[in-house]
Amino acid sequence: MSLRLRLTLLYSTFMGGILLIFGAAVYLLVNVILLNQVDTMLAGVANDITDVTRVNSVGELNVINLPPLDMTSNAYVQVWGLNGKIIATSPSIGMLSKPLDPVGLETHSPIYKDSYLEGARLRVLSVPLVLSGRMIGTLQVGASLGVVDATQGNLISVMALIAVIGVLTAGIGSWVILGRALSPLEDISEAVDQINRADDLSRRIPYHGRTEDEIGDLVISFNQTLERLESLFTSQQRFLADVSHELRTPLTVIKGYMGMIKASPAVQENPMLVQAMDGVIQGTNRLHQIVNSMLDVARLETQVTTPHLEAMTLGPTLRLIQKDYAEDLKARQLTLELDPNINATPPLLADSELMKKVLDNVIVNAIKFTPDGGRITVSAHKVNVPGRGEVCEIRVKDSGIGIDPENHIIIFEKLYQIGKVELHSSGRTKFKGGGPGLGLAIAAGIVKAHQGKIWVESKGYDEVNLPGSTFFIQLPFAK
Numbered sequence: 101m102s103l104r105l106r107l108t109l110l111y112s113t114f115m116g117g118i119l120l121i122f123g124a125a126v127y128l129l130v131n132v133i134l135l136n137q138v139d140t141m142l143a144g145v146a147n148d149i150t151d152v153t154r155v156n157s158v159g160e161l162n163v164i165n166l167p168p169l170d171m172t173s174n175a176y177v178q179v180w181g182l183n184g185k186i187i188a189t190s191p192s193i194g195m196l197s198k199p200l201d202p203v204g205l206e207t208h209s210p211i212y213k214d215s216y217l218e219g220a221r222l223r224v225l226s227v228p229l230v231l232s233g234r235m236i237g238t239l240q241v242g243a244s245l246g247v248v249d250a251t252q253g254n255l256i257s258v259m260a261l262i263a264v265i266g267v268l269t270a271g272i273g274s275w276v277i278l279g280r281a282l283s284p285l286e287d288i289s290e291a292v293d294q295i296n297r298a299d300d301l302s303r304r305i306p307y308h309g310r311t312e313d314e315i316g317d318l319v320i321s322f323n324q325t326l327e328r329l330e331s332l333f334t335s336q337q338r339f340l341a342d343v344s345h346e347l348r349t350p351l352t353v354i355k356g357y358m359g360m361i362k363a364s365p366a367v368q369e370n371p372m373l374v375q376a377m378d379g380v381i382q383g384t385n386r387l388h389q390i391v392n393s394m395l396d397v398a399r400l401e402t403q404v405t406t407p408h409l410e411a412m413t414l415g416p417t418l419r420l421i422q423k424d425y426a427e428d429l430k431a432r433q434l435t436l437e438l439d440p441n442i443n444a445t446p447p448l449l450a451d452s453e454l455m456k457k458v459l460d461n462v463i464v465n466a467i468k469f470t471p472d473g474g475r476i477t478v479s480a481h482k483v484n485v486p487g488r489g490e491v492c493e494i495r496v497k498d499s500g501i502g503i504d505p506e507n508h509i510i511i512f513e514k515l516y517q518i519g520k521v522e523l524h525s526s527g528r529t530k531f532k533g534g535g536p537g538l539g540l541a542i543a544a545g546i547v548k549a550h551q552g553k554i555w556v557e558s559k560g561y562d563e564v565n566l567p568g569s570t571f572f573i574q575l576p577f578a579k
């Protein structure tokens with residue numbers, strides 16, 4: 101859930117809570133005030149009636165003529181004698197013979213109670229009528245609570261409406277305000293995303309807001325970090341390029357002398373020395389190859405190597421690679437099949453020398469990581485990429501050991517070999533090509549310099565079931 105949504109929900113809930121507490125307080129207050137008014141009215145009516153109540157000579161209640169009630173009071177009156185005898189009732193309740201509040205008849209002091217009579221809710225004041233310390237009857241004065249209930253009902257509806265409008269307004273208001281407040285953060289994350297995607301440390305986050313607030317501080321610090329990273333990265337690339345370059349010359353000299361020493365009669369006479377020299381020459385060649393690869397990477401990264409773009413046909417380059425590895429393939433009963441559709445593919449806009457390196461690296465890996473007897477197929481397809489139009493997609497599919505999804509991106513980074521980090525301890529060394537982990541990094545660097553794309557798809561690593569891998573390379577067609 102986004103921060104904006106979370107804060108909006110929080111503010112709306114907070115607003116809802118405040119309105120609920122406020123509503124409950126208003127409801128209770130109005131309830132108390134209304135009941136107080138009814139109670140005061142009932143007490144007034146009861147007073148008026150007790151003033152006119154009389155007893156006869158034997159101390160019994162006389163039939164009383166009730167005083168005319170205030171028209172607005174809307175009160176019901178009953179005067180009860182002893183033994184449940186009704187002495188007087190107000191005309192408003194006619195012949196009703198039930199007490200307004202049965203419990204109130206027993207009371208020895210005035211009490212107010214809510215009661216139900218014939219489906220109506222009443223507030224009833226029961227007052228004991230006492231003569232010389234002796235109870236001679238009870239006066240009950242009641243009033244309908246219909247108006248109070250209706251007022252409370254209306255109040256709840258109004259409160260609920262206010263709560264809904266309040267919560268909605270708070271929600272919409274916070275959504276809009278937070279959107280404005282957080283938009284610089286969205287810009288930052290978008291810019292960081294672009295930097296990551298383009299793998300370009302020279303970019304900076306644009307920020308046009310105030311520089312003295314927290315977001316401004318964050319942007320400035322982040323841009324400073326990027327600057328520092330860029331300078332570290334550049335010096336590392338320069339160091340790599342310089343070292344590789346410096347190593348190449350002595351290595352070439354060493355290789356030359358090795359050949360001479362091996363050819364000398366002193367060595368040739370001794371088979372053990374010949375074997376040792378072969379080992380040294382092989383190692384030196386390998387070292388030379390690694391240094392060359394390192395130089396390739398450094399030159400691509402520092403943009404010393406830039407592709408010389410021209411119309412390039414895939415067929416001849418692929419057939420050349422097929423020829424280069426023919427012996428190897430035969431020895432291991434591997435098939436490297438070039439799909440016939442390659443010949444019909446229109447020319448690409450690419451540097452043929454660099455692209456040969458890309459295809460070579462990918463195909464060499466397919467050969468390395470496919471067990472004997474397997475099959476490698478290279479094909480080319482026209483695909484439509486949104487925003488880029490029609491591009492050529494070269495697919496190199498093998499029937500090898502496969503690659504786990506978590507390594508699909510990282511294998512294109514330099515000096516990365518899956519086997520080295522021991523993600524799979526069992527049998528991995530069997531397929532470790534002994535390369536320095538630079539082949540795919542070089543391929544990715546070259547493809548990037550062509551504004552193309554390279555990636556791999558594979559179900560996972562499995563040396564027994566051999567799920568295989570497919571490498572995809574997308575490049576533009578020549579116009």
Ligand code: ADP
Nearest residue numbers: 465466469502511517518535536537538539540
């Ligand atoms: P290396 O010099 O080791 O070949 P790469 O950069 O060419 O370095 O490849 C990096 C790693 O990616 C390899 O060590 C290997 O583990 C894995 N890999 C590359 N291609 C394949 C493939 N076709 N099948 C299985 N694993 C592969």
